[in-house]
Amino acid sequence: MKRLLLVGAALLAIAFVAVPAAYADTTDSTVYGSGNYGNCDYGACTITLSSGGATTLNVAPTPTGKCTVQSDTASVLTDNTVGYSLTMTTSTTNNAMTGASGSIAAASGTAASPVTLGMNKWGYRVDSLAGFGAGPTSSQNNGSVPSVSFAGVPASNQSPTKVASTSGPANPAATTTVWYGLCADSSVPSGGYSVTVTYTAVTN
Amino acid sequence: MRWRLIRARGLAFLLVLAAVISTASSASAVTTVESQVCDDFIAPTIVAPSDGTQTTENTAMIEGTGEPGKTVAVMKGGANQAVATVASDGSFGFTVTLADGDNTFIARETNECDTVKDSLPITIHADLPVPPVDEGEQPTEESPIIEQPGQLPTDRPNAGVVGRPFVPTPATPGFEKPKISAANDKLTVYNDTLLIEGRAQPGSLVTVYVNDQSQAQLFSSAKGTFQLRIVLKEGKNTIKVRSTLGKKSAVSDEVTVTYIRRVSATLTRPLAASQIITTAVTAGVAVTGSAVAAIGVNAGIHKFGGRFKFWWRK
Numbered sequence: 001m002k003r004l005l006l007v008g009a010a011l012l013a014i015a016f017v018a019v020p021a022a023y024a025d026t027t028d029s030t031v032y033g034s035g036n037y038g039n040c041d042y043g044a045c046t047i048t049l050s051s052g053g054a055t056t057l058n059v060a061p062t063p064t065g066k067c068t069v070q071s072d073t074a075s076v077l078t079d080n081t082v083g084y085s086l087t088m089t090t091s092t093t094n095n096a097m098t099g100a101s102g103s104i105a106a107a108s109g110t111a112a113s114p115v116t117l118g119m120n121k122w123g124y125r126v127d128s129l130a131g132f133g134a135g136p137t138s139s140q141n142n143g144s145v146p147s148v149s150f151a152g153v154p155a156s157n158q159s160p161t162k163v164a165s166t167s168g169p170a171n172p173a174a175t176t177t178v179w180y181g182l183c184a185d186s187s188v189p190s191g192g193y194s195v196t197v198t199y200t201a202v203t204n
Numbered sequence: 205m206r207w208r209l210i211r212a213r214g215l216a217f218l219l220v221l222a223a224v225i226s227t228a229s230s231a232s233a234v235t236t237v238e239s240q241v242c243d244d245f246i247a248p249t250i251v252a253p254s255d256g257t258q259t260t261e262n263t264a265m266i267e268g269t270g271e272p273g274k275t276v277a278v279m280k281g282g283a284n285q286a287v288a289t290v291a292s293d294g295s296f297g298f299t300v301t302l303a304d305g306d307n308t309f310i311a312r313e314t315n316e317c318d319t320v321k322d323s324l325p326i327t328i329h330a331d332l333p334v335p336p337v338d339e340g341e342q343p344t345e346e347s348p349i350i351e352q353p354g355q356l357p358t359d360r361p362n363a364g365v366v367g368r369p370f371v372p373t374p375a376t377p378g379f380e381k382p383k384i385s386a387a388n389d390k391l392t393v394y395n396d397t398l399l400i401e402g403r404a405q406p407g408s409l410v411t412v413y414v415n416d417q418s419q420a421q422l423f424s425s426a427k428g429t430f431q432l433r434i435v436l437k438e439g440k441n442t443i444k445v446r447s448t449l450g451k452k453s454a455v456s457d458e459v460t461v462t463y464i465r466r467v468s469a470t471l472t473r474p475l476a477a478s479q480i481i482t483t484a485v486t487a488g489v490a491v492t493g494s495a496v497a498a499i500g501v502n503a504g505i506h507k508f509g510g511r512f513k514f515w516w517r518k
Contacts, residue, residue: 045229047231051233053234055235056238056240059240192241195237196237199232200232
């Protein structure tokens with residue numbers, strides 16, 4: 001009976017396990033051989049992502065408008081042998097910055113076809129990505145309309161926009177600088193406005 | 205798919221074939237993009253005393269104008285000398301202490317977006333007797349008040365303090381209790397700004413509370429006096445000051461001032477052109493057209509039917 005149970009247990013060892021479930025070494029077994037048939041080394045198909053948490057775009061508008069540009073940094077760490085993709089959307093289906101006094105719409109451009117940041121718009125850009133151009137973008141407070149182009153962050157019910165990707169492991173972590181810009185003229189009511197952007201990093 | 209050949213304890217060789225459904229790993233992070241949109245505002249102006257004023261006093265009343273509701277700081281050499289809220293009529297004012305020689309001041313306003321606007325500087329030249337004062341040291345940035353050896357310098361007026369609630373603290377025994385002297389208790393006024401004077405421990409930091417909310421900070425002079433313009437809310441206003449020097453402090457008695465807002469008549473219904481016609485004071489000439497405003501002019505022409513009647517206000 002005992003032998004029968006052991007045979008049954010051996011058969012159950014053919015298991016289907018979702019990544020990144022770990023095949024941890026135990027003291028109960030001895031490894032005689034291992035291999036990789038896929039993207040991850042043994043027990044290494046994990047990914048971590050962190051960002052700055054907040055980007056502040058304060059602006060004191062004038063009748064002709066003022067613009068502020070600041071950056072955020074997204075860091076991705078993975079040992080996945082074929083890399084990762086980093087995308088982003090806003091956290092809700094409304095991609096405007098909203099506040100008690102009103103809202104500031106997202107820029108109309110896309111990563112493939114970004115536009116000059118218009119008045120009373122906010123947007124993002126990543127230097128050298130897609131159609132954004134090399135830049136380099138620099139931060140500014142209450143300045144003139146930036147010469148570099150921006151795109152709108154897609155809403156959560158739209159296709160996420162890719163902001164970075166690799167074809168190999170990112171260890172140490174790979175960082176991507178995401179620039180956010182906002183232009184406002186005197187027609188924008190004073191007050192606080194905000195929008196939450198969700199970055200998602202997925203192993204390829 | 206990953207595979208491993210292992211030997212399990214108590215078993216012979218066992219091929220464990222781990223078929224892996226290769227679902228991708230993912231991670232997410234959020235960042236908040238936030239913006240404070242601030243109204244543009246006018247830079248403050250120091251209107252008195254004028255640049256180049258000479259005095260033999262060790263204090264001066266700085267009067268100026270700024271954006272109503274904004275906090276204004278008067279600075280000397282980069283250090284705050286006093287902070288206060290600009291009144292609804294755009295005025296502010298408080299006393300500052302003077303050191304012997306040239307004293308250059310600017311007024312600075314800062315908004316929620318950390319936009320800073322400075323006034324043009326003014327310089328007051330003080331010819332003070334030597335020694336300058338005998339009641340105590342002056343709170344200048346060059347010689348911060350050290351009440352006793354080893355004690356930290358007195359805090360400086362701080363714009364961040366404006367708007368904070370009053371927190372009662374026990375008075376330090378022996379420390380001079382500040383007193384509001386110029387504003388009488390139970391006073392009724394018809395302007396929302398009020399000049400108050402008082403006495404406090406010389407060189408101490410005086411925080412002024414209106415309705416239990418801090419509104420201004422300034423130093424008491426070397427003679428123990430202070431003076432500033434405060435902003436009143438409509439109705440009853442309780443005013444008190446806290447004097448702080450090092451770890452010692454005391455709070456004045458409260459003074460109650462009632463502000464009654466004057467009601468002025470407002471023309472809400474525009475008069476038709478056929479009812480009142482205004483003109484520059486040029487008697488005898490009837491102005492036709494659509495002029496409708498009659499308030500504030502001292503002369504005009506009424507039209508009664510087809511006739512005009514000239515009038516003027518004495």
